[in-house]
Amino acid sequence: xxxxxxGWHIMKExxxxxxxxxxxxxxxxxxxxxxxxxxxxxxDLLSGLTIDSxxxxxFASTAFIGLSATMGAVLISFDGISRDRLSGVxxxxxxxxxxxxxxxxSLLIGHWGAIFFPVLILNLFSLAIIWHRMNELPSVEExxxxxxxxxxxxxxxxxxxxxxxxxxxxxxxxxxxxxxVWMTFTLLWLVLTTVVAGLSGVxxxxxxxxxxxxxxxxxxLFSPNGVYNHLxxxxxxxxxxxxxxxxxxxxxxxxSVLPLQLFIRRxxxxxx
Amino acid sequence: xxxxxxxxxxxxxxxVRDYSSWKPWAKKDGPGIHxxxxxxxxxxxxxxxGPNGAxxxxxxxxxxxxxxxxxFDKTCTSRRIGxxxxxxxxxxEGRISVRNTLKTISLMREETVDVGSIIQIVGLSSKSxxxxxNLSQGMRQRLSLACALIGxxxxxxxxEPLNGLDPLAQRAFSNLLESLASKGVSIxxxxxxxxxxxxxxxxxxxxxxxxxxxxxxxxxxxxNLGLDDNSGILEMICSATGIDPGDVSLELSNDDLLPFKxxxxxxx
Numbered sequence: 001x002x003x004x005x006x007g008w009h010i011m012k013e014x015x016x017x018x019x020x021x022x023x024x025x026x027x028x029x030x031x032x033x034x035x036x037x038x039x040x041x042x043x044d045l046l047s048g049l050t051i052d053s054x055x056x057x058x059f060a061s062t063a064f065i066g067l068s069a070t071m072g073a074v075l076i077s078f079d080g081i082s083r084d085r086l087s088g089v090x091x092x093x094x095x096x097x098x099x100x101x102x103x104x105x106s107l108l109i110g111h112w113g114a115i116f117f118p119v120l121i122l123n124l125f126s127l128a129i130i131w132h133r134m135n136e137l138p139s140v141e142e143x144x145x146x147x148x149x150x151x152x153x154x155x156x157x158x159x160x161x162x163x164x165x166x167x168x169x170x171x172x173x174x175x176x177x178x179x180x181v182w183m184t185f186t187l188l189w190l191v192l193t194t195v196v197a198g199l200s201g202v203x204x205x206x207x208x209x210x211x212x213x214x215x216x217x218x219x220x221l222f223s224p225n226g227v228y229n230h231l232x233x234x235x236x237x238x239x240x241x242x243x244x245x246x247x248x249x250x251x252x253x254x255x256s257v258l259p260l261q262l263f264i265r266r267x268x269x270x271x272x
Numbered sequence: 273x274x275x276x277x278x279x280x281x282x283x284x285x286x287x288v289r290d291y292s293s294w295k296p297w298a299k300k301d302g303p304g305i306h307x308x309x310x311x312x313x314x315x316x317x318x319x320x321x322g323p324n325g326a327x328x329x330x331x332x333x334x335x336x337x338x339x340x341x342x343x344f345d346k347t348c349t350s351r352r353i354g355x356x357x358x359x360x361x362x363x364x365e366g367r368i369s370v371r372n373t374l375k376t377i378s379l380m381r382e383e384t385v386d387v388g389s390i391i392q393i394v395g396l397s398s399k400s401x402x403x404x405x406n407l408s409q410g411m412r413q414r415l416s417l418a419c420a421l422i423g424x425x426x427x428x429x430x431x432e433p434l435n436g437l438d439p440l441a442q443r444a445f446s447n448l449l450e451s452l453a454s455k456g457v458s459i460x461x462x463x464x465x466x467x468x469x470x471x472x473x474x475x476x477x478x479x480x481x482x483x484x485x486x487x488x489x490x491x492x493x494x495x496n497l498g499l500d501d502n503s504g505i506l507e508m509i510c511s512a513t514g515i516d517p518g519d520v521s522l523e524l525s526n527d528d529l530l531p532f533k534x535x536x537x538x539x540x
Contacts (some may be wrong), residue, residue: 088362140377
């Protein structure tokens with residue numbers, strides 16, 4: 001049996017959980033409505049972004065995915081380990097002959113799948129909306145990069161949250177760590193970027209200056225949401241934040257491997 | 273008699289927070305089990321008895337491979353393959369059905385298992401599609417037993433399995449265990465009440481403060497301790513440790529009351 005078989009089973013369990021009744025509408029509102037609004041030819045975006053193509057709509061809507069889907073990943077995974085640990089079920093699971101590393105990978109696959117597949121389905125709906133409103137679709141390459149980037153972002157949040165869940169002694173601590181991480185990377189990152197820019201001697205009066213944009217690009221490599229943005233910027237022309245595609249790819253690999261390895265190591269050494 | 277598992281000088285100490293240090297991450301060795309020597313025989317029921325905190329659950333978890341401690345004749349992984357474990361008081365909950373829960377465990381055993389037959393053995397047929405949230409405590413105990421039975425284990429380790437069961441279910445449970453033992457399954461069952469194991473266990477092992485005080489058939493144990501047939505766990509511990517039953521208070525569970533040195537061992 002592969003980690004995927006058990007992961008698939010865990011995913012089905014998580015998809016049937018009561019909290020999905022909250023997560024599905026939350027995702028639908030953010031993803032579908034953002035695509036609908038952003039694909040409106042009369043849309044006037046406050047940020048000064050111009051929407052010229054179907055991919056531009058998808059790129060702009062990632063701001064909403066970065067808020068809702070990542071929160072969904074936290075809400076699905078926060079009790080992935082801690083609940084079983086508190087209830088005693090983890091003792092039963094860890095006493096099974098399955099390799100601990102395989103079990104850890106199954107948990108990750110299951111929890112990741114439970115948020116990724118709803119997001120993917122809603123993204124397909126978004127495509128239909130964009131096509132309906134703009135009579136245009138992104139290219140296969142653009143859609144691939146978009147889906148890959150979104151999948152990776154959710155993988156990073158899921159592995160961080162599962163790691164937090166394995167550390168926490170109770171579910172409250174687990175969700176507190178998860179929300180703290182989510183707030184840092186989604187809401188507070190701009191503040192951190194500004195602090196780093198200020199300490200580096202870069203003026204923060206003009207956030208569109210080339211120095212600040214470069215510093216921002218560099219700092220973003222240390223945030224899952226930032227790397228997600230870097231990946232999605234790859235197909236865009238005229239966007240240069242001083243980060244090469246190779247640097248973005250390496251950052252994506254590090255974010256994929258590091259939390260996962262920490263999580264596997266944690267499960268291997270865990271005493272229920 | 274054929275031996276299913278041998279424990280030779282098995283020790284394990286839990287790691288606990290060291291409050292004497294200013295560092296929040298400082299840890300120190302806590303309670304555990306100390307130099308346990310035991311043989312698990314094929315087809316026999318071994319009762320582990322001892323008061324709260326004696327180390328029964330720790331010993332069981334060590335046997336099941338949840339703690340990577342030395343002294344076993346089999347590795348952690350090979351022990352996990354042949355052992356079915358039922359922890360004490362599992363709070364099964366969630367919107368998952370009984371059948372799906374057992375399917376998850378069977379996937380983790382990496383074996384093709386007829387989940388339906390196990391559900392039938394533990395008497396959960398009428399509840400197989402019910403959500404875990406809707407199960408009573410007794411039903412949850414049965415589900416834990418069902419998890420332990422998956423994969424036809426050669427050794428069953430059951431931690432206080434009779435807790436929460438009504439007398440009828442306790443009788444049915446005992447019958448099931450006797451039937452499994454007659455088929456060659458070795459069973460380790462813990463309880464803090466001798467009466468629970470009186471009719472069931474072929475041998476008993478008395479644990480206290482992480483140490484194995486005495487082991488043998490219940491009658492031999494009583495005979496060696498100079499006790500009559502009605503004596504329970506309190507009398508056994510008092511006799512084995514030389515404590516006067518009149519002096520026993522709630523502090524019996526206090527770690528300082530009966531240190532290892534009084535039992536001929538040495539506190540680490």
